[in-house]
Amino acid sequence: MNDVTFRCDCPISSALDLLGDKWTLVIIKQMLLENRRTFKDFLEADEGIATNILSTRLKWLESLDLITKEKLPDNKKVNIYRLTEKGLSSTPIIIELAIWSDKNLRQLHPILQESNAMIHTDKQGLIDHLITNYRKQNLE
């Protein structure tokens, strides 16, 4: 992990020193739920991130070991970004943001609507399912 300045010893505030901004968790969400994995994939997402901000945030995520960057064997020009286990372990935070939003802002993420019942009856099961599914599609 690169040198991060933590503002104090509180572990929650320290987590927010890493994840507490407008983009870091959004990019993780795009990878986890929308299966985005190339620079172009992220640029095309609804959030409309600017190219320079995306570059900076991907470097930030990589420096924190939340994602890795690799070339495809058959196309050396395209970088593929993948969540690490550390990145995947933020899944429960993302699910709780989705639930908070569902309660206070707007309806569930389309991907999570498919498992609407599950998010309310078996949250841990949904989290495990998303992580297992991501590993299967990307890490094996």
Place this chain on the structure above:
Amino acid sequence: MNDVTFRCDCPISSALDLLGDKWTLVIIKQMLLENRRTFKDFLEADEGIATNILSTRLKWLESLDLITKEKLPDNKKVNIYRLTEKGLSSTPIIIELAIWSDKNLRQLHPILQESNAMIHTDKQGLIDHLITNYRKQNLE
């Protein structure tokens, strides 16, 4: 709620339009776990927030109906800030940040160490306990 510009329709990104910054969830954490409720309480916290940033963030939290501001009946000079039910409903996000930090960064928040077993064996029980406890101390 004041006019917030949401970057897109994704509910998770929308939640992060409101909560995704360095301070919003930290101030909620200070209220929920450390029982801070005055401007001075927040200034004195370990995070060392600057006066002008604190003013801006408290106005932001109030405009989103996450906190309320009131005068004490016996001291009209001091504002008391309290979490609303909408603010309290972010408790699971804060607990998941604590767990992520425990796993990836540093040990649990001192307040949560007391309930260390509970956070691993009965997370929902801990969340309910924190919310009930906050209501009892601040809202009744």
